[in-house]
Amino acid sequence: MISKLPHNGIKAVLLVLLVFTVAQTSWTQDSITLSDNNIEARFDEARRYKNTNVIDLALESLDKAAEIAEKKEDEKGLVDCYHKFALLYFELDKRENTIFYWDRATVLLKDLEYPHGHAVHKFVEAILLYDSGNNFQAIFMLNEARQLSNDRNLLNNILLLEANIYVAIEKYDSATKNFNSLLINTDIYESEYLKTQAHLGLAKSYSKTENFEQSLENSKEALAIALANDFSKEVFEANEMLGVTYEKLGKYDLSLVHNRNLLKIKDSIFNIEKTKTETKTAERIQFERMNDVINQQEEEINELKENVNRSEITAILTSAFLTIISLLAVSLYRNNQIKLKTNDLLQTKNRELQAARDAAVQAMEAKTNFLSTVSHELRTPLYAVTGLTHLLLDENPSENQKEHLKSLKFSGDYLLNFINDILQINKIDADKLEPLNLEFNLKKVLTDVISSLQQSAKENKTRIILDYDEAIPGHLMSDPLKLSQIFMNLVGNALKFTKNGEVVVIAKLMKKEEEDVTLYFEVKDDGIGISKEQQEHIFDSFEQGSIQINREYGGTGLGLTIVKSLLGLFDSNIRLHSEAGKGSSFFFELNLKSKDSIVDDIPFEITKKDYDLKGLFVLVVEDNKINQVITKKMLNKKDINCDIASNGTDAVAMANENDYDGILMDIHMPGISGVEATIEIRKFDKEIPIIALTAISLDDSLENFYAAGCNDVVTKPFKPEVFYQKIGENILEKKLKKSAS
Template sequence: MKNLKLFFLSICCFILFGFQDSSISETEPKPEQIKQLLKQAESSIDQMLFDKAHNQLNKSLELAKRIKHDRYVALSSSILARMYSVRHEYDKGITQLERAISIQREIDDQEGLNYSYIMYGKLLTAKEDNDRALKYLNLAQKYYQKKDNEDKLGIIALNKAIIFLDQGNLDRAKAELSNAKIYLESTTNGYELTRLYYFIARVNEREGDFRKAEEAAQKSLNIAIEGGFTGMSMYSYGILSEIEEKRNNLPMALFYLKKKNEIRAAVFDVNKEALATEIDARIGVKALKSTVEDLTQQNAEQERTLKVNKLTTILSVALITILSLLTLSLYKNNNLRARANELLQKKNTELVLAKENAEKASMAKAQFLTTITHELRTPLYAVTGLTHLLLEESPTESQKEHLNSLKFSGEYLLSLINNILDLNKLEANKVEIVNSSFDLKKRISDVLIALKNSADERNTKLHFEFDNSIPEKLSGDPLKISQILINLIGNSIKFTEDGDIWIDVKKTGQVGKKIKLEFQIRDNGEGIGKEKQKAIFDNFTQGSTQINRKFGGTGLGLSIVKNLLSLLGSEIDLESELGEGSKFTFELEFEAPEAEFAKANATPKIDEAKLTNDIMENKRILVVEDNKINQMITRKILEKNKVICDVADNGTIAIEKVQNNAFDLILMDIHMPGISGIEATIEIRKFDGSIPIIALTAVTLDDNLDEFYLNGFNDIIPKPYKTEEFFHKINKYLAAKEAAV
């Protein structure tokens, strides 16, 4: 009967909550609801309730995405970065912030962007990158000074003080703390107030003024306890313990240290299971002892006979035996637990050391690739640039044949460098998916146009079939789609001579706005043996040594394809027979964006398709370059299009020329003797904020694009470049400058 009642009660609860969930799911979330969740998440982080904060942030992110509220999507990532900062997971925090900053820049959310800049400054401080941290904090300070936001200005001053304190610059630290105190004393932001008094205590302790240090630490502790800021309570007890230890007041130092460790244990759940097991065992022993004593007493009162006395004796012996066994068991368990903890700590130390060594090796590898790439790109720029100039100077047929061979070799070497860099980024997990709306059919057509010359050279025909039921506009990552198709179709062209290649794209399913497409690249070329089909997707692997000698290549293209598809949540399927060709198949999911989601208020852009080189005529362009060969090549390429070209050998000369002359555009190298291109750009921006400045450089840009844009560059052209891309970017900024006048 009881079970039946429980069953009916469960059914009622299920129906009730099922209807509630249904009603909730149908209700459209409001921005105020998301804002409240984000505020609650910040409060949970202050109290070190990380699981609760994580759930609140996940919920806010889900609601923001549902109503396509980009500002709150970015803000959720910023606050998640703050949580990772408190938990000392700085790399995760930086990844979240970079995602947030990218969205905030795109939607021009200045308030959210400057909030992220403050957080970026904190994380960079924790990573000991103090110079970059100060740059971001200064950017945020300028914004909040205009807004007269005392709360944020106080937080910025406090974080600057922390940087100067870490650097040992006590005077600067005290000055910034004084500014922070002025701004924050009237605020209701209890968390930042407790941090303020904590670092005031730190400075006074460093200077040996223990009375002031204790006074500030006690203020920090009182605010932390009142506000429920668990982490700051722990840190405040810690500094109080240090102060008393330096005063040689060891009992109080020990008292505060115990308080700190109690909070640490409560936060991190130290050994709770072991404590619970031990308590349960002790309670069991006491219960057993109590039961035996009660039984003995009852028997003594009822039967005062010799038989009962013997039984009591036996029970007493049994009790002592049980107690002894339990005590021995607990002792052994404690010993085993202590040994296991010691072994685990040792293994953890070894793992941390191995991880640090692996990270150092990975950083060394990345640094090597960056350096060697720069060293290769600089002379390769001279090769491709001079080849382009010579091909435009009416060479003889034999000279033209040699120059085309030289051009092919330069492009092949550039492709090899790019493939190695792409693979390095994929292996280091530095590639992120970027969703945007694009025309898939046009994107594939552009890839086929780019590969047509290679196919014509091998007398191979390209056949393209596209399912007409696929929407014209799709949402996805067009750049990665292009990379995958270029590598797969290029691979088929390499191994197919006097043959055909078929590229088919068809829709395989649709649920709502989600569309699944199947891509198939099929050829009737050389084919691949069964024993080699799995290995060809590994790095630097080809079908055989004979294939390598016959067709060339590095064996990186298919490895990049496999890694990119894995990043997009897909995998590639291969069917092939030697002498009968190959068929590569993969599926990808896209979203069909609705027209109403298009950015109605987007800023009008120049029609880039109509841009021609005529716009460069009589324009004044300054080339800042220390390499004489590169100077000559860039100058000649520009002057062939009737550009009035001037040259500066270094950054200092460039600054003087821009101050004394009117230029329409600047092409700026980065690595130069004296001041760098970045430093020169910063100086130019102090007196000219409108002139387009494009970085024309051989450095690897993937890891520091923020730094270029942050310091005043409009765009970047990596060397060596294709002349079409070179002219396209110059024309775009010249046209934009004319339109703005």
């Protein structure tokens, strides 16, 4: 259907008009059978009319719903009506009417306990903020709305508005993520409509980034869904996008077909009579609603008058009353003047506060982007430092040189850990981290952490003891990587401040109900301890208790900050008990899911293999000349042959022309990125192993690398043993399996 559409544009338009007319008639007949007291049925009716661009009938349905709510004295229902009126008038570009209904809802919500109503209220406010160009305030308001309601339809519309805001502020990656989420929505009310909007949003985003092929595909998808569901306004927008995109691709005949379609669609969707009908209905309903408010106020005034007429007021009392009224009028006038001045002052202060908040948000984003850029840029020269140090240490240096090289290696590793800590904190602050939900073995995680820190324990003559409750299920669901980071920081911190002592890692089962498991964790030591004063700030960034402690024990003071932030992702809090000179104890609880149905087939301990990599032929994709030399030398040390591609475009061409055993792909390169190059290679080669070598930045996501087609990821600067291990696991083993078959 999509491929034939450009050649049959006139037929498609006539089909839309025919279905549109039939649907309008059937909906009108259906509305007759609707229950007079069913507000939700009127809401559904209004939603269908709105999505098919029959705004006048949508307004009529909402007006009937409002009458039902008023008769029943249903304040929540009336709030919902006001919100839907506000959104419909916004569709008609009548901002003042939108604000009128939003204000009416504000009055009712003031004394009403209605979380969903408050959530929609903030959603409407976000639309008004976005319309006036206050994008960051709009995003802030959408986040507040999310906290108040779990209504799926509302959350989907919040996701759609947020995506459009991201497009407006040129955050196309974030916008694309939201739009893609809406493509698989399960909304019971507007599933197809939301998919159409998502495809249109993706088409516009890809067009902005000059990815016209993807823009074209999404425009076609949007048009197909819109035609199938009589979304006439979206049919127009999809044809408009197709006309523009075909023109940019140089396909002028197809562009002309869709531009002709637009002229015919305009006659049906945007004709003068339709606009007049919508405007007339909108003004009539608005007049009636405002007139109801006036009549209500007049009734209250008449009631007051009747009460006065029933009383017999003497001349003296009348005179006194008039005098009092005069004084009150003067006082009211003065108070009104003060109130006006106060309102002006408040509005001025509100504008200043909004400007300050926008400035603060922009400053936070600037800080985040700066730290991300600095962290990423430092990793690239660090790769050269650590790589060259490793190569020099393997070339039999003299004892004097070996001592200097080991010092250089230690400094490089220390700086790398510091950069990693900064990047981790930055990702958490920027909400770039979300916990995964994977099956894992907790005992293996804790054993691996303890094994990796045994060398540090030996240097301090300290024992690490694992007190593990065997009643803990063997298969749990959570994020094992982030749990490893938590325990790596806690145990590493305990070892740093403990000499000739013990560090105990405790894991206990507190409660288990079916698959819900509550675990207690504690890491305690008998080291130097922490004073009461130091405990107040110990979880703050760059805090180590005192300058003396920092000078004696070293470190960045970010470890406990990272632990606290990571536990926050699991809705858990870390607590501390310590006394100076008597050791410290850090403890917390976690709620996890267990998988009791899974049976252990193999032991969880997996030994690392010593691979013979001789004879492999790989492609190295790297734009930095120094990194090219270092990577090539590291490969040659293992008798691995390689070709070098300096950019993503060359990498795609070379992978297509040569038969490589695997590809080592840098991610951040000028031109097309490593992710884009991987996607292109996967179009013609689904099997070749691709390992991403990247200095991961704030906006990078391991999930994105794997989704693009990477088999594994090694972060720069990497340890040589990890580098060779990944090549063996992903490239050599695949080659051996292929040869065996």
